[in-house]
Amino acid sequence: MIEKQTNLMLIGVGGGGCHFASAAVRAFGGALPAIGFDTDALATRGIGNMRCMIIGAQRFDGHGTGGDSVKGRQAVRDDHEAIRAALAGVRLAVVVTALGGGVGNGATPELLQILHDLGAHILCFATLPFELEGRERCQAAERALPLIEEGSDALVVLPMDQLYAAVGVQTPLADAIRQAEETFGAGLTLLWRLILTPGFISLDPESILAMLTDTKGRCRFSVASATGASRATEAVAKLCCSPLLGPTPALQEAQAVMLGILAGGDLRLAELTEVSQQLRAALAPACELRLGTVLDERYAGHIKLVAIFFDVLREKGAVPGAESEPDTLADVLGPIPGERRTSRRARGKAAIRQTGQGRFKDVDATWLNGEDLDHPTYLRQGITLDR
Ligand SMILES: Nc1nc2c(ncn2[C@@H]2O[C@H](COP(=O)(O)OP(=O)(O)OP(=O)(O)O)[C@@H](O)[C@H]2O)c(=O)[nH]1
Ligand SMILES: [Mg+2]
Numbered sequence: 001m002i003e004k005q006t007n008l009m010l011i012g013v014g015g016g017g018c019h020f021a022s023a024a025v026r027a028f029g030g031a032l033p034a035i036g037f038d039t040d041a042l043a044t045r046g047i048g049n050m051r052c053m054i055i056g057a058q059r060f061d062g063h064g065t066g067g068d069s070v071k072g073r074q075a076v077r078d079d080h081e082a083i084r085a086a087l088a089g090v091r092l093a094v095v096v097t098a099l100g101g102g103v104g105n106g107a108t109p110e111l112l113q114i115l116h117d118l119g120a121h122i123l124c125f126a127t128l129p130f131e132l133e134g135r136e137r138c139q140a141a142e143r144a145l146p147l148i149e150e151g152s153d154a155l156v157v158l159p160m161d162q163l164y165a166a167v168g169v170q171t172p173l174a175d176a177i178r179q180a181e182e183t184f185g186a187g188l189t190l191l192w193r194l195i196l197t198p199g200f201i202s203l204d205p206e207s208i209l210a211m212l213t214d215t216k217g218r219c220r221f222s223v224a225s226a227t228g229a230s231r232a233t234e235a236v237a238k239l240c241c242s243p244l245l246g247p248t249p250a251l252q253e254a255q256a257v258m259l260g261i262l263a264g265g266d267l268r269l270a271e272l273t274e275v276s277q278q279l280r281a282a283l284a285p286a287c288e289l290r291l292g293t294v295l296d297e298r299y300a301g302h303i304k305l306v307a308i309f310f311d312v313l314r315e316k317g318a319v320p321g322a323e324s325e326p327d328t329l330a331d332v333l334g335p336i337p338g339e340r341r342t343s344r345r346a347r348g349k350a351a352i353r354q355t356g357q358g359r360f361k362d363v364d365a366t367w368l369n370g371e372d373l374d375h376p377t378y379l380r381q382g383i384t385l386d387r
Pocket of ligand 1: 013014015016017019020039040065066067068098099100101102103104105128129130133137160169177181294
C-alpha cells in the first residue's frame with residue numbers, strides 16, 4: 001500500500017497521553033511518526049513502540065509531578081529548545097493528552113504554544129478523568145481545558161467515562177483503561193489511514209488542514225464498524241449513537257463533518273451511497289459533509305467509519321487565533337515562581353502599564369496568596385480607571 005508523505009506527528013502528553021498514543025501506534029501496525037512527552041521516566045518505560053522524551057529531568061529527576069500543573073509547565077519551559085527541535089517541521093499535529101494529572105494539565109498548553117509557533121495545525125484529543133477519580137482531579141482538568149481549546153485548531157474532549165461506555169460497561173474495571181486505550185487507538189488509526197492512504201474519494205492532509213482552518217473550538221469524534229449484509233446501515237446507526245458522542249449526540253448541531261469510510265475491495269457503490277445518504281439524513285441540511293474512502297484488504301468484509309463533527313465554524317474572513325485573548329497559563333494554572341502574572345483584564349490596560357509602574361526592574365515578584373504584590377491593586381483586581 002502506497003502511503004502519502006506528510007509531516008504529520010502524533011504527540012502524547014503525560015502518562016495517560018503517551019499510553020493512548022502508543023495504543024494508536026500499535027493499532028496502526030506500521031511506522032507512524034509519534035513522540036511522547038512526560039516527566040516520569042518510570043511511567044513511560046513500558047512504551048517501546050515510540051520515542052518518549054523525558055522533560056524537566058534536571059529539575060524533577062525523572063519523577064512525576066504528583067498532579068502539579070505548575071511543574072508540568074515548568075518541565076516544558078526547561079526543555080523548550082529540545083522540544084522545539086523534536087517538533088520542527090510538523091505541519092499537522094495530532095495531540096493526545098489525558099487531563100487530570102500535572103503533565104497533561106500543565107505541559108499540554110505550553111506544548112501547543114510551541115506547535116503554534118512552529119506553524120503547525122493542531123487537532124487535539126483530551127480525555128477527562130473518570131468521575132470516580134474524584135472531584136479535585138476533575139476540576140483541575142476542567143480548568144486546563146479552555147487553555148487547551150484556545151491552543152488547538154480543533155479539540156475533541158473525551159471523558160474517560162464515555163470511552164469506558166464505548167468499551168462496554170460490563171468490562172472489569174481493571175481492564176477498563178487498557179480497553180479504552182485500544183478503542184481510542186483503533187479510532188485514531190482509522191483517521192491516520194484515511195489521511196495517509198490515497199483513496200477513491202480522497203481526504204488528504206490538505207483538505208484536513210483546510211477544515212481545521214475553517215473550524216474552531218470543540219468538536220466530536222466517533223467511530224463504528226459493522227459486517228454482514230446490512231453493514232452500511234448498521235455502521236451509520238452505530239456511528240450516530242456512539243457513546244463517544246456523549247449521552248445526547250446532537251448531530252443536528254454539527255456545521256461540518258469529516259467522514260472516513262474504510263472497507264475492503266468488496267465495498268459496493270450502493271453501500272457508499274447508503275452511508276452518505278443516511279448520515280446526511282441525521283445532519284442539518286446546511287451541514288457540510290466531506291467524505292473520504294480507503295479501500296484496504298485488511299478491512300475486507302467490514303465497513304469502518306470514523307467521523308469528526310465540527311460544531312463551530314470560523315466566521316468568513318476571521319483571522320485564526322484572533323477571536324479572543326484568553327487568560328494566561330499563569331492566571332489559570334498558577335504561576336511558575338518568579339513568573340509575571342497579568343490577567344486578561346489587566347493586560348487590556350496596557351496604556352497604564354506603559355507608564356513604567358508595576359514590576360520593579362531586576363527584582364523578583366513578591367507573591368502573597370497567589371497575587372503578585374508588585375502589581376498595583378487596581379491592576380490585580382481589573383479595575384478600570386477613568387483618565
Ligand atoms: N490511557 C491511560 N490513561 C490513564 C492511565 N493512568 C491514568 N490515566 C488517566 O490519565 C489521567 C492523567 O493521569 P496521568 O497521565 O498519570 O498524569 P500526568 O499527566 O502524567 O501527570 P502526573 O502523573 O501528575 O505527573 C488520569 O486522571 C486518568 O484519567 C493509563 O495508564 N492509561
Ligand atoms: Mg504521570
